[in-house]
Amino acid sequence: MPDVTFTVDGKKLTAPAGTLLIDACRKAGIEIPAFCYYPGLSLQAACRMCVVRQEKVPKLQTACTTTVAEGQVFVTESPEIAQARKATIELLLGNHPLDCPVCDAGGECELQDMNFKYGAGESLYAEAKHHRDEQQWSPAVFYDRPRCILCYRCTRMCGEGMDVWALGVNNRGADSVIVPNDGQQLDCEQCGMCIDVCPVGALTSGSYRYKTRPWEMNHVSTVCTHCADGCKVTLGVRSTTDGAEIIRADNRDKSGINGDFLCAKGRFGFDFVESADRLTKPLVRNSAGKLEPATWEHALSVAAKKLKEIRDSRGGAAIGVIGSNRTTNEENYLLQKFSRTVLATNNIDHERTTDYASFARALAGHPGKTASLRDIASACAILLVGTNPTDEHPLLAWLLRTDVRLNRARLYIANHAPIKLERQARAMQGLPPNGYKDLTTILDRGETDLAKAVKAEESLIVIFGSEIRGTAIHNLVTWGLNRGPNPDSVRFACLGDHSNSRGAADMGLFPDLLPGYVPITEPGAFVEYADLPPAAGKTLSQMLDVATAGELGALLVVGANPVSRAPLNPAALKNTFLIVQDLFLTETATLAEVVLPAASLYEKSGTVTNTFGDVQIVRKAADRAGVKPDFEILVRLAEAMGGPIKGLVPFGRAGTTADLGQSRGAQSGEADRHAVWLEANGLEPRLSPFDPFALFDEIERLVPGYAIDRINLIAGNDVHSEPASPGLVPVTALAGEDFIVPAHDTLFTSGTLGRYSAALKQLEEHQAKELAKSAAD
Amino acid sequence: MSPNHPNPESIPVFSPQLAARFDALVQKYPVKRSALIPMLLYAQDEVGYLSDAVVAEVARRIGITELEVRNVATYYSMLRFRPAGQFNIQVCTNISCLLRGAYEVYERFQEELGVGPHGVTPDGVFSLEEVECVGACCWAPAVQVNYDFHDELKPDLVPGILSGYRGKAKAGNNGASSLEKKANSKEPHA
Numbered sequence: 005m006p007d008v009t010f011t012v013d014g015k016k017l018t019a020p021a022g023t024l025l026i027d028a029c030r031k032a033g034i035e036i037p038a039f040c041y042y043p044g045l046s047l048q049a050a051c052r053m054c055v056v057r058q059e060k061v062p063k064l065q066t067a068c069t070t071t072v073a074e075g076q077v078f079v080t081e082s083p084e085i086a087q088a089r090k091a092t093i094e095l096l097l098g099n100h101p102l103d104c105p106v107c108d109a110g111g112e113c114e115l116q117d118m119n120f121k122y123g124a125g126e127s128l129y130a131e132a133k134h135h136r137d138e139q140q141w142s143p144a145v146f147y148d149r150p151r152c153i154l155c156y157r158c159t160r161m162c163g164e165g166m167d168v169w170a171l172g173v174n175n176r177g178a179d180s181v182i183v184p185n186d187g188q189q190l191d192c193e194q195c196g197m198c199i200d201v202c203p204v205g206a207l208t209s210g211s212y213r214y215k216t217r218p219w220e221m222n223h224v225s226t227v228c229t230h231c232a233d234g235c236k237v238t239l240g241v242r243s244t245t246d247g248a249e250i251i252r253a254d255n256r257d258k259s260g261i262n263g264d265f266l267c268a269k270g271r272f273g274f275d276f277v278e279s280a281d282r283l284t285k286p287l288v289r290n291s292a293g294k295l296e297p298a299t300w301e302h303a304l305s306v307a308a309k310k311l312k313e314i315r316d317s318r319g320g321a322a323i324g325v326i327g328s329n330r331t332t333n334e335e336n337y338l339l340q341k342f343s344r345t346v347l348a349t350n351n352i353d354h355e356r357t358t359d360y361a362s363f364a365r366a367l368a369g370h371p372g373k374t375a376s377l378r379d380i381a382s383a384c385a386i387l388l389v390g391t392n393p394t395d396e397h398p399l400l401a402w403l404l405r406t407d408v409r410l411n412r413a414r415l416y417i418a419n420h421a422p423i424k425l426e427r428q429a430r431a432m433q434g435l436p437p438n439g440y441k442d443l444t445t446i447l448d449r450g451e452t453d454l455a456k457a458v459k460a461e462e463s464l465i466v467i468f469g470s471e472i473r474g475t476a477i478h479n480l481v482t483w484g485l486n487r488g489p490n491p492d493s494v495r496f497a498c499l500g501d502h503s504n505s506r507g508a509a510d511m512g513l514f515p516d517l518l519p520g521y522v523p524i525t526e527p528g529a530f531v532e533y534a535d536l537p538p539a540a541g542k543t544l545s546q547m548l549d550v551a552t553a554g555e556l557g558a559l560l561v562v563g564a565n566p567v568s569r570a571p572l573n574p575a576a577l578k579n580t581f582l583i584v585q586d587l588f589l590t591e592t593a594t595l596a597e598v599v600l601p602a603a604s605l606y607e608k609s610g611t612v613t614n615t616f617g618d619v620q621i622v623r624k625a626a627d628r629a630g631v632k633p634d635f636e637i638l639v640r641l642a643e644a645m646g647g648p649i650k651g652l653v654p655f656g657r658a659g660t661t662a663d664l665g666q667s668r669g670a671q672s673g674e675a676d677r678h679a680v681w682l683e684a685n686g687l688e689p690r691l692s693p694f695d696p697f698a699l700f701d702e703i704e705r706l707v708p709g710y711a712i713d714r715i716n717l718i719a720g721n722d723v724h725s726e727p728a729s730p731g732l733v734p735v736t737a738l739a740g741e742d743f744i745v746p747a748h749d750t751l752f753t754s755g756t757l758g759r760y761s762a763a764l765k766q767l768e769e770h771q772a773k774e775l776a777k778s779a780a781d
Numbered sequence: 782m783s784p785n786h787p788n789p790e791s792i793p794v795f796s797p798q799l800a801a802r803f804d805a806l807v808q809k810y811p812v813k814r815s816a817l818i819p820m821l822l823y824a825q826d827e828v829g830y831l832s833d834a835v836v837a838e839v840a841r842r843i844g845i846t847e848l849e850v851r852n853v854a855t856y857y858s859m860l861r862f863r864p865a866g867q868f869n870i871q872v873c874t875n876i877s878c879l880l881r882g883a884y885e886v887y888e889r890f891q892e893e894l895g896v897g898p899h900g901v902t903p904d905g906v907f908s909l910e911e912v913e914c915v916g917a918c919c920w921a922p923a924v925q926v927n928y929d930f931h932d933e934l935k936p937d938l939v940p941g942i943l944s945g946y947r948g949k950a951k952a953g954n955n956g957a958s959s960l961e962k963k964a965n966s967k968e969p970h971a
Contacts (some may be wrong), residue, residue, distance in 0.1 A: 170849040174855040185848045 010076040019072055026054055026067040029080065036080055037089065037118055039203050040155040043165055044410060048156050053118065054091045056080045064088055086122055093124040098177065099134050100204070101150045109205030111218040112256075117154060134178065141190040143766035144210045144272055145199060149181055152206035158198035160180060165265075167405055167427060168192045182206070191774035193751055194767045195398070196271040200254055200264060211272050211763050212252045216242060221251060224625035225259065225720055227612050229330060229503045229605035230754045232270040233377065233399035234614030234722070236260025237270050238627040239606060247627035250274045250606060253431040259620065261377045261722050267398035268751050268767055269758070274606065276760040277626050281588050283601035284630035295599060300632070300640070307583045307598040308644030311347060314557035314581065319535060320348030324547035324556050324580075327354040327513035328563025328634070329502035330757070332610030332622055335634045336504070336511035336694035337519055337703050338652065339562055342638050345533050346647050350515050350524060350541030355564050356744045358470035358500035358615075359477055360509035362729045364521040368480035369495065373485070375465045375495035376724040377616040381407055385414045385461040389480070390440060391469025393497050394424040396752050397615075400467070400499075401425060405553035414461065416454050417492045418443055420471070431457045444483040459667075463493035470500065470610055500615045502755060503605060507613040510707070510727055515541035520708035521727055523547035529706045534651060545743055548572060554579040561585070562634055563602060565756055569590040569745060585634055588760055601631045604757075608633035610696040611717065618722035636694045655690040655698040686716040794838040799827050803842055813843045823855055830864045858912070866901045866908030868946045870926045875914040878922035882935070886922050887911060889936035893943055906950045907943070 005020040012025075012034055017468045019028040026036050027043070039051035047069050055064035059077035064085065067078075079085070096115065104110040117519045118124075136149040156173065159182065163169040170185040170192035184190040221240035236259055240252035253274050258264045276282075286303030287295040298306075314322050325343040327336055336354075343352045369374050379405045380386065393401035401424075407413040408428040417426055418433040420440075426432055433454040435443065447455050458464065466484050468477070477498070484494040500506060512519035518530050524540050525535070542550060544566060550556045550575070558581040566572070568591040577595050584596040593599045605612070606626045613619045632640075643649050650656065650763045682688040690698035703710050709727040747755055752768035754761070790793065795803065807867030808818045817839070824835045831854055840847045854860045872878075872887045891897060895909050899909040917923035924942075931942055 169846050169848065172846075172852040174851055176856045183848065183851070185846060707938075 008074040010072050010074070010078070012078045013080055017030055017072075021073060022071045024068060025056065025070040025072055025078065028072050029034045029067065034080055036067045038068055039114060039118075039120070040157065042157050042160070042201060043522075044406065045157070045160040048160070051153070051155055053089055055085060055088050057082060057085060087254060088627075089118070090124045092539070093118055093127065094127045096153050097124065097127040098129040098131070100153065101133060101135075103151075106214070107151065107205040108208045108213050109151075109202070111192060112203060114203035122258055136181070136264055137529045139188060140210075141184045141188070142192075142194055142210070143763070143771050144194050144196055144268065145184075145190055146208045146210060146213060147182060147184075148206050148208065151204050152182060153204055154180055154182075155203060157201040157203065158207055161197045161201045162192065164409060165402070165406070166193060166197060167424070168195075171198060186774060186777065189770075190775065191778065193268070193394075193398075194268040194272075195751075196268065196773065197265070200256070200266070200271075201452040201674075209272070210251070210766075211275065212240075215251050216240070222248075224623050225257070226623045226625055227254075227620045228266070228270040228502070229757065230273055231267075231397060231399075231749065232500050232502055232505055232615035233262075233397050234503065234612060234616075234618060234620055235262040235266055235270050235399050236620065236720070236722075238277060239274065241625050246629040250277055250627070259720060260620070261381075261614075262399050262402070265399060265402045269398075269754050269764065272763040272767065273752075273754060273761045275757065275763045276587070276757045277604050277606055277628070279588070279760040279762075281760055282628065283589060283593075283599065284628060287596075287599040288375065288602060289597045292342040294596075295596070300600075303598050303600060304637075304640050304644045307600070308425065308641055308646075310581045310597070311558055311583075311641075312645045315348055319558050320413065321351065321541075322555070322557035323347050323349045324351040324542065324551070324559045325349065325353075326544055326547070326559065326561045326564045326566055327352065327508055329355060329357065329505040329508050329755075330605055331504060331508075331563050331634050332605070332608065332612055332696060333504065333507040333511050333560075333619070333703060334610045334699045335638070336508050336513055336708070337621055338635060338638050338699055340512045340519065341652060342642055343560075344536055345651065346642050346645060348535060348537055350537050350539065351547055352513055352541060353515055353547065353743075354508040354513040355544065355566065355569055356509075357502060357505050357746050358498060359473040359744055360498060360506060360727075361499060361514060361517060361521060362477040363481075363496070363498040364473050364509075367727075370481075370485060371726055372492075373481075373495055374617050374724070374726060375467070375497045376618050376722070377403065377497075378618070378722065378724075378759070379465060379495060380404060380467075380497075382411060383407060383413055383463075383465045384411075384457075385416070385464050387416045387418070387458055387464055387466045388425065389418045389443060389466065389468040390471030390678070392419075392421070392423045392425075393499075394750065396469075396501065397499060398751065404428060414457070416458055418454065438475060441476050441479070443476075444479045447483060447487075459487075462488070462490070465495050467497045467499060470744055472498075473744055497616050500549060501749060503614075504612040506615045506617060507611075508627055510613055510617075510709070510725065511703075515543050515546075519703070519706065519712065522708065525735055532706075543743055546569065548576065551580045552576040556580045558583065561596075562638075563587075563591045565590040567595065585637055588630075590756055590758065600637050601635065603628070603631045603633040607631065608635070608696075610635070611700060614722075617709075617725045617727065619710070619717060620722050621720060621726050627713075633694075633696075635696050635699075639693050649693050653693045653695075653698050654702055655693045655695060683718060686714055794828070794834050795824065796827060799823060807842060814845055814849075817843055817845075817850065817853055818857075821850075821860055825860060828886055830861045832862075864901070864905075867906050867950055868926050869908045869910070870911055871912040871915065871918070873910050873913070873915045873921070873925070875918075875922050877918035881921045883922040885936045886934050886939065888925065889939040890924075890943075906947065 005022050007018050008021045012029055017032050026041055029036050036054045038054040040048040049066045049069045054067040056067045057079040058065045079777045123153050123555050138148045140146050159171040162171040170190055172183050173180050174183045199209045221242050224239045228237045236255055237253050238255050239250050241248045241250050253271050255264055255266055285297040286300055288298040288303050290296050327339050339684050340352055343349055405428055408415055414426050414430040416431050417429045418435055420435045420437040431454040433452055450456055450459050485491055516524050522528050560583045562585045582596040583598045584593040585600045585602045586593050587602055587604055609624050610622050611619050612622055639649055686701050709725045712723040712725055758764050784840055803820055807813045810816055820839050828835050829871045836850050838845050840850045894902050896902055896909055899910050915923055915925045917932050922934050923932040
């Protein structure tokens with residue numbers, strides 16, 4: 005649309021013709037109040053708060069439905085408009101209870117703010133207020149009718165945004181009520197988006213209600229620890245006697261890839277952090293064979309002594325290391341560096357949920373071909389192969405739905421099962437469960453509807469799940485790169501599970517690959533590692549086989565539970581000295597000699613990489629006395645083994661030395677601004693061996709694809725990484741395809757963490773009951 | 782979504798004639814859901830009220846959720862979710878009728894029938910409700926019984942009206958078919 009010029013409050017503004025006046029004004033810094041208008045949702049024009057005066061139009065107009073055109077003149081603030089808005093608020097207050105002192109929304113309520121702004125402290129309506137009792141619709145959602153101002157945001161969010169359509173409005177006028185789809189109960193995805201968009205306290209959250217006042221919390225912006233999409237989440241935290249607890253999770257500042265979107269896990273599934281089953285003391289197996297609490301010093305020295313003894317007597321090959329899908333990039337990098345340079349072993353792996361290594365190999369030499377999650381939001385055409393994003397990648401599903409709805413994107417789905425996103429799809433291709441390998445043939449043949457439609461697409465993003473592995477990835481990528489005259493028009497994304505499985509793969513938790521998928525046989529920049537073992541090590545299942553044969557001296561497991569994954573005879577590990585770092589006493593941890601209580605992702609700093617390769621910063625929000633981040637545990641373990649830890653983490657004098665700004669003059673604020681500059685450039689002094697950013701400097705320097713825009717990262721934005729950058733040498737033989745076990749998490753499960761989240765369990769039970777009810781119908 | 786209603790697949794909710802009419806109706810509009818309100822009205826005339834089964838069946842025929850059907854249906858006071866009497870008496874008490882004695886007529890109906898607003902007589906023949914304008918202001922006060930109008934009323938005319946319908950009830954004519962006549966009639970209350 006061509007730009008038009010119009011006048012608002014005497015200011016000349018320019019916007020594309022057809023832009024909504026409210027949007028054009030907000031962009032220009034003129035705020036027009038609104039309850040029912042919500043960006044991205046259909047227009048309602050129900051609340052009448054956004055009324056403005058338009059020249060030559062007899063009545064006040066709603067800015068949320070007025071589109072701008074050349075030469076229009078508007079006034080957005082005048083005594084007349086203020087009076088109209090005040091009258092609207094008075095009508096709303098006709099029934100709205102003034103229970104603000106106990107309302108969850110008190111302090112962050114849009115109705116309160118409007119009252120304050122327009123001075124509508126009292127209503128002229130003297131009639132008794134309608135009262136209705138509060139209803140609980142699900143473990144997550146409570147509804148307080150008297151507080152509802154009927155803006156319809158929740159019903160539109162649920163229907164248009166989530167494609168769930170679980171909320172409606174019954175009756176008429178002052179009798180109107182929001183109703184859930186199953187009478188008094190909500191049968192839905194329990195995402196809590198309705199609570200999030202509610203401008204008042206009518207919809208409240210089961211986990212947050214009556215817990216605190218908003219201003220009593222600190223708000224920490226970090227990344228969700230559940231699935232691999234990497235939503236930004238703002239955690240509301242409050243001090244407790246033994247640390248800091250998380251009370252709420254949302255993303256109302258709409259920062260990050262996800263905007264205001266969070267799913268049930270992100271919004272309600274943080275309570276595993278507070279679980280009573282959380283380990284808070286190290287455990288060491290005593291002479292009677294029982295795990296008993298010990299001090300950190302004792303536990304670390306027992307573990308270090310044994311590791312050192314085995315390394316020195318039997319060599320590093322007798323030690324195995326299994327890393328985590330949930331720890332930070334810095335921790336993963338440190339773990340592989342610790343394994344390779346301190347434990348002298350390449351026996352390192354992680355629980356693979358998808359084949360990132362083959363993805364990197366297939367794309368080697370083709371930079372710029374990976375899609376970021378942000379690309380999905382505005383893609384013209386997307387081919388989704390396998391997986392069910394609605395359950396396993398809720399943010400991806402949200403972005404796909406939104407892209408189809410707002411941008412008329414064309415979504416193509418190839419799957420072996422029916423999935424909910426088919427409702428948005430332009431064309432579908434059914435496949436037998438083992439038929440994914442034939443997909444490229446079907447696409448090339450161009451006989452089916454989907455193949456024809458995909459062929460006609462000029463640009464395409466291909467997203468595939470763990471159904472596509474090994475050579476199938478190679479075939480799909482090759483098909484994509486050769487599909488049209490313009491190879492720049494295709495990008496790919498590979499979907500895995502868990503919050504940092506991509507980071508685990510990128511950071512080299514592989515027996516045969518160094519960070520950035522650099523083959524161990526051609527270590528490139530990693531020659532600076534002291535005494536890097538030259539031969540590939542053992543994979544996870546090979547390590548367990550060797551352990552069963554009684555030939556693995558020690559196994560260090562960080563944030564993983566291999567025993568539950570591969571049903572294993574508990575006696576299999578009896579000849580192996582098992583050290584486990586975890587949040588909970590998992591099936592693996594119960595077999596360990598030493599258990600070290602680790603901090604969750606919400607209790608540490610660092611970076612994580614989502615499955616699309618977008619790197620984001622993680623900030624410490626909660627705290628729990630007794631636990632330590634895996635980073636610190638590894639550094640302390642290395643120190644207890646007697647190794648010089650400066651080789652492991654470049655900190656202190658040997659790292660970068662820098663000017664703190666003192667030399668730049670005494671102007672107030674200069675040192676502060678200089679510190680910002682230093683941080684943005686990675687130059688501030690790293691004074692602690694526990695500073696993950698000391699290691700991030702090294703990752704940036706050594707790992708192909710991770711030389712990223714640091715200032716954007718630190719500002720809290722997602723920064724795309726490219727493991728297929730020219731630094732990558734194509735790998736010829738990769739072990740691994742067979743060891744991939746996708747997690748297949750649902751909306752309410754999240755591996756080990758989900759088992760310790762009471763909130764997610766309640767939601768799962770609630771939805772199981774709803775499912776049983778509708779099956780009985 | 783109520784667990785108690787019967788499976789719409791197993792028990793026919795509508796008569797074959799009405800089902801055929803609905804099949805034609807959903808084809809008539811550019812979007813199926815435009816047929817929603819007429820369907821609800823016709824269904825109410827046949828079944829007597831919008832039972833859970835009716836709501837479920839209408840939702841299924843249009844391809845929307847039951848919740849969406851209820852969103853619309855609850856908006857209109859002429860659509861009901863409980864059975865009314867065989868003859869539903871709607872007494873207008875809007876301004877013209879009010880000025881010409883509608884409340885006396887309404888009270889007389891209550892006395893004669895022994896029921897209050899929204900009441901149903903124990904034999905199920907009559908139900909009574911107060912409604913907004915029925916469009917018969919020139920002949921106020923007026924009442925509408927199902928689709929029949931009675932205008933220029935006085936309280937003393939009430940027993941006669943009621944006995945007329947009692948006779949029809951005994952004869953087994955519930956007057957629902959009068960909708961058919963109404964739909965084809967040009968004069969709304971001739």
